[in-house]
Amino acid sequence: MDADTTPPTVSSRVDQPAPGVLESWSDWVRTTRFGLVIMALVVGVGGGFGAVGFRWLIGATTWLVTGHTQFGAQGRIVSSHLPWFGYWFFLVIPVVGGVLYGPLIYRFAREARGHGVPEVMIAVAENGGRIRPQVTVVKAIASAVCIGFGGSVGREGPIVQIGSALASSLGQAARASESRLRILVACGAAAGISATFNAPLTGVFFGCELILREFSIDAVFALLLSSVVSDILGQAFFGSGPIFSQMPHNLVIGSGTNYLLVAVLGLLAALIGVGFKSILYKTEDICDSLWKSRPEWLQPVVGGVVLGAVLLALPQMYGVGYPVMNRAVAGDYVLWFLIILVVGKMLATSLTIGIGGSGGVFAPSLFIGAAFGTAFGVIAKHLFGPAVGSPAIYGVLAMGAVFAGATQAPLTSIASVLEMTGNFTLSLPVMLAVGVTVGVSKRLTYGTIYTTKLLRRGTDIDRPKPSSLLQVLTVADVMQPIVVETRDEASKTPHDFGGIKHAAGAPSSLDTIGEIVSSSQPQTLFSDETLEQAIRQLVIFGPTKGLPVVREHRVTGWVTYHDVLSALTKQMSEVETPTVSASLAAEWAIPHASTQVRVPPTPLEGYQLVEIRVNRARPDTRRVIDDVKLPLGAIAVAVQRGGTTFAAKPATGLENGDHLLCLVPTALN
Numbered sequence: 224m225d226a227d228t229t230p231p232t233v234s235s236r237v238d239q240p241a242p243g244v245l246e247s248w249s250d251w252v253r254t255t256r257f258g259l260v261i262m263a264l265v266v267g268v269g270g271g272f273g274a275v276g277f278r279w280l281i282g283a284t285t286w287l288v289t290g291h292t293q294f295g296a297q298g299r300i301v302s303s304h305l306p307w308f309g310y311w312f313f314l315v316i317p318v319v320g321g322v323l324y325g326p327l328i329y330r331f332a333r334e335a336r337g338h339g340v341p342e343v344m345i346a347v348a349e350n351g352g353r354i355r356p357q358v359t360v361v362k363a364i365a366s367a368v369c370i371g372f373g374g375s376v377g378r379e380g381p382i383v384q385i386g387s388a389l390a391s392s393l394g395q396a397a398r399a400s401e402s403r404l405r406i407l408v409a410c411g412a413a414a415g416i417s418a419t420f421n422a423p424l425t426g427v428f429f430g431c432e433l434i435l436r437e438f439s440i441d442a443v444f445a446l447l448l449s450s451v452v453s454d455i456l457g458q459a460f461f462g463s464g465p466i467f468s469q470m471p472h473n474l475v476i477g478s479g480t481n482y483l484l485v486a487v488l489g490l491l492a493a494l495i496g497v498g499f500k501s502i503l504y505k506t507e508d509i510c511d512s513l514w515k516s517r518p519e520w521l522q523p524v525v526g527g528v529v530l531g532a533v534l535l536a537l538p539q540m541y542g543v544g545y546p547v548m549n550r551a552v553a554g555d556y557v558l559w560f561l562i563i564l565v566v567g568k569m570l571a572t573s574l575t576i577g578i579g580g581s582g583g584v585f586a587p588s589l590f591i592g593a594a595f596g597t598a599f600g601v602i603a604k605h606l607f608g609p610a611v612g613s614p615a616i617y618g619v620l621a622m623g624a625v626f627a628g629a630t631q632a633p634l635t636s637i638a639s640v641l642e643m644t645g646n647f648t649l650s651l652p653v654m655l656a657v658g659v660t661v662g663v664s665k666r667l668t669y670g671t672i673y674t675t676k677l678l679r680r681g682t683d684i685d686r687p688k689p690s691s692l693l694q695v696l697t698v699a700d701v702m703q704p705i706v707v708e709t710r711d712e713a714s715k716t717p718h719d720f721g722g723i724k725h726a727a728g729a730p731s732s733l734d735t736i737g738e739i740v741s742s743s744q745p746q747t748l749f750s751d752e753t754l755e756q757a758i759r760q761l762v763i764f765g766p767t768k769g770l771p772v773v774r775e776h777r778v779t780g781w782v783t784y785h786d787v788l789s790a791l792t793k794q795m796s797e798v799e800t801p802t803v804s805a806s807l808a809a810e811w812a813i814p815h816a817s818t819q820v821r822v823p824p825t826p827l828e829g830y831q832l833v834e835i836r837v838n839r840a841r842p843d844t845r846r847v848i849d850d851v852k853l854p855l856g857a858i859a860v861a862v863q864r865g866g867t868t869f870a871a872k873p874a875t876g877l878e879n880g881d882h883l884l885c886l887v888p889t890a891l892n
Contacts, residue, residue, distance in 0.1 A: 227862040242397035245814060256441070259403060263410050267452030270386035271639035274453065275460045277363050277382050278419060284371025285542060288316060295541030296550060309841020313373070313538055313734040314531035320372025321523030324365040325579060329520035331362035338575055338584045339384035340433065343412060348684040354391035358384060373530065375540045375571035379416060386415030406442050409435040410449035417450040418457030420466050422642035426450040427600020428634040433673065440493040462868060465645035469549040471615045472645050476574025476652050476673030481611055484603055485652045488596065488617055489624050492596055495595055496628020497571050497664055499588065500672040506573035519579065533571050539564060539569035543586050548593045552618040561598040567589050584672055588626040619644050624656040628664045629672040633657050693755040696749025697804030698748050702772045703870030705860055737837040740882065745832035750774040754787060761787070769868050771827065771860055780885065781861045781870040830886045837881045849873035856888040
């Protein structure tokens with residue numbers, strides 16, 4: 224046997240490393256469903272520890288500055304660690320904080336400025352879920368310093384950005400696809416919310432409703448895993464009780480008539496939520512206008528003086544403010560002070576973010592809702608008596624309602640208030656208040672407190688995607704309108720298909736126009752059907768000719784494939800969306816469309832669609848449809864010419880070889 228044909232020995236095979244093992248493992252993790260499970264669990268662990276570390280960092284920073292892990296609820300007291308400042312501590316300390324976090328954000332990660340959630344949303348919607356890894360560290364340090372040094376913001380925005388950045392880094396390291404990377408980013412957000420607030424359902428809904436903006440089986444499953452694992456870790460460090468443990472529990476709406484008050488509360492909460500959003504961005508505009516082109520890193524330092532003045536006047540605005548919320552709902556504050564807390568929190572939070580601070584708006588929304596709702600309950604009890612129940616009920620309801628008004632995220636709002644207060648007995652009134660609030664908020668404003676930041680940059684992530692355009696557009700939006708001229712009346716009106724009577728002696732054939740090519744009963748499309756419903760029927764019943772469109776028993780138009788594609792192309796170009804989703808393309812890549820129809824056929828009873836090849840006109844004579852003598856009750860609906868189908872109108876010209884499509888009463892055909 225030749226040397227070059229000798230089979231390899233055992234030892235020679237062992238000496239060579241197994242090729243592609245690591246790469247095969249990586250492919251398995253990033254492409255299989257079980258691989259998604261593993262990554263979701265890892266993200267849950269990372270998000271849980273990230274939330275624990277971030278909460279500890281905020282507490283440690285606050286203690287280092289004030290001598291307390293939470294500060295503000297005690298009122299105007301001096302810092303235990305900086306007593307020589309006296310009450311001027313409130314004026315000075317935000318300036319010192321700005322000196323620390325301003326240059327940090329400017330130098331290393333400018334996306335860490337502000338409330339963070341919009342940056343995650345744009346990363347998922349436009350950037351394939353890619354977030355720079357350094358955002359995790361910069362956001363954690365900058366937000367902890369901002370909050371610990373008096374910034375009146377929340378910790379949910381930072382923890383969402385921290386968890387999402389961790390998840391994005393993991394997904395990018397594993398070279399996950401963009402679709403999977405988006406899911407992982409949402410898992411990071413859910414894990415952060417779940418652990419930091421002990422609210423696993425809120426985390427799942429936040430990830431789906433606000434970050435991913437869709438509910439798919441794979442996404443929900445992955446988010447559930449991340450949220451559960453993260454919450455288990457959070458409970459190991461912080462306990463299993465609700466975060467607002469000092470609020471009254473087991474609150475109950477006493478009378479059914481009190482639901483009217485809940486509806487009114489929802490209406491007012493919408494105004495409060497939308498107002499908070501408007502004040503936030505108006506304050507940003509004012510701060511940017513006054514600062515102009517000066518160094519960005521210095522803005523938190525100078526703006527800290529103004530924030531300090533607010534804290535000096537109202538120290539309850541210091542930091543996140545959970546103890547103040549507990550006291551407000553518990554009834555420790557009088558009515559006029561509750562109203563001051565609402566206005567003060569709007570101003571302090573807007574100012575903190577406007578000068579370049581880092582922190583979230585979730586907790587401030589809850590704060591505003593708690594103070595406003597309790598004030599509403601106090602007024603209602605004064606007007607209608609004890610039957611309205613405790614003011615704490617309305618404080619809890621308004622927490623979710625105001626957040627819903629600002630974010631237009633009903634599921635997240637409902638879950639958050641129930642889980643964070645432990646008042647699951649208020650499920651029905653919370654749903655009512657949030658439902659009213661979201662409905663009113665959507666009527667009042669288009670953008671939310673999160674998406675408005677992106678809208679101001681020229682990015683609209685709420686625009687319809689190609690996959691959803693089929694559910695958004697209707698047949699009436701794309702059809703070619705048809706106006707039928709009756710010879711019995713002077714006006715042109717759509718033809719009525721209800722109970723038509725035909726005159727005696729009407730012609731029984733159409734061969735005076737041309738050669739009848741085919742005759743069949745047409746399928747009906749209704750003008751209010753979505754394109755998702757219509758396109759399936761076009762595949763089966765009108766692939767080349769199109770279908771008639773009926774509204775209130777009257778033919779109002781004709782629609783073809785070309786009309787649908789033209790409308791979709793126009794809408795896609797307007798919203799700058801380049802491709803149709805793979806799932807939609809896969810659904811229509813089928814050999815036999817008739818096996819996929821989901822809308823039962825609705826034939827046009829009593830009529831036939833007759834196709835006539837025009838061949839009686841002289842080549843040098845131009846005929847229009849208005850000149851064609853159709854039988855009584857027949858309607859010219861479309862013309863096929865050279866592979867194109869378009870709606871027939873009275874002035875439409877006919878040429879030799881055209882195919883004229885007519886709806887003809889069965890009695891005349």
